[in-house]
Amino acid sequence: MQTERLAQFSKFGKKIICIARNYLDHAKELGNAVPSEPVFFLKPTTAYLQPGAGAIKIPPGCSNLHFEVELGVVIGKPGSNIPESTALDFVGGYTLAIDMTARDLQEKAKKKGHPWSIAKGFDTSCPVGHFIAKDVIKDPSNVHLWLRVNEESQLRQDGNTSDMIFKIPTIISYISSFMTLEEGDLILTGTPSGVGPVKSGDVITAGLAELAEIKVPVE
Numbered sequence: 001m002q003t004e005r006l007a008q009f010s011k012f013g014k015k016i017i018c019i020a021r022n023y024l025d026h027a028k029e030l031g032n033a034v035p036s037e038p039v040f041f042l043k044p045t046t047a048y049l050q051p052g053a054g055a056i057k058i059p060p061g062c063s064n065l066h067f068e069v070e071l072g073v074v075i076g077k078p079g080s081n082i083p084e085s086t087a088l089d090f091v092g093g094y095t096l097a098i099d100m101t102a103r104d105l106q107e108k109a110k111k112k113g114h115p116w117s118i119a120k121g122f123d124t125s126c127p128v129g130h131f132i133a134k135d136v137i138k139d140p141s142n143v144h145l146w147l148r149v150n151e152e153s154q155l156r157q158d159g160n161t162s163d164m165i166f167k168i169p170t171i172i173s174y175i176s177s178f179m180t181l182e183e184g185d186l187i188l189t190g191t192p193s194g195v196g197p198v199k200s201g202d203v204i205t206a207g208l209a210e211l212a213e214i215k216v217p218v219e
């Protein structure tokens with residue numbers, strides 16, 4: 001895969017696959033059971049908000065919009081039924097992502113047993129950073145993830161991928177046993193604890209250690 005194609009993963013990728021409840025403290029803060037196997041859902045690629053491409057738009061009917069900072073894994077080559085032992089060979093690189101969530105719409109959907117598509121998949125619900133080449137992150141299972149709102153001195157999210165319940169090889173292997181992974185697909189690997197609301201006029205700054213930082217306003 002050409003580096004320049006990977007660098008534009010969002011133009012070529014067909015799927016954004018998101019892992020849910022992958023950090024113990026986050027599952028607990030939302031009162032969810034700890035999953036015994038990975039739980040995932042999809043966002044459409046129209047959810048992407050590229051770096052510097054504008055603001056997060058609050059979807060209609062939402063009055064509790066949450067941020068969730070996450071490590072994104074960009075798939076570098078197609079595969080299905082990928083064994084855990086070779087799963088990392090399918091990683092093309094990484095990115096920083098925020099899984100914006102209309103928490104009130106999600107709660108409403110959960111109560112009715114409906115899918116989370118609106119709560120998780122609205123336009124601008126997936127702000128991302130630039131592509132990070134695979135060799136820049138030597139150990140993706142030990143990366144600092146952080147998020148700040150406005151100029152607050154206290155970070156709202158301050159986690160590490162070492163706390164993931166299901167690690168990247170398990171996630172790739174599990175997803176690919178159901179759906180073929182394609183070049184440029186993006187997997188969001190779940191969020192650590194500290195998720196919370198933002199309102200119109202706030203600015204979210206999020207980072208992956210010192211490797212990536214994005215600043216996104218909320219419209």
Ligand SMILES: O=C(O)/C=C/C(=O)CC(=O)C(=O)O
Binds near residue numbers: 018030189
């Ligand atoms: O189960 C819930 O109430 C909420 C789950 C999420 O929003 C899951 C995630 O997107 C995540 O854990 O990152």
Ligand SMILES: [Mg+2]
Binds near residue numbers: 018099190
């Ligand atoms: Mg999430």
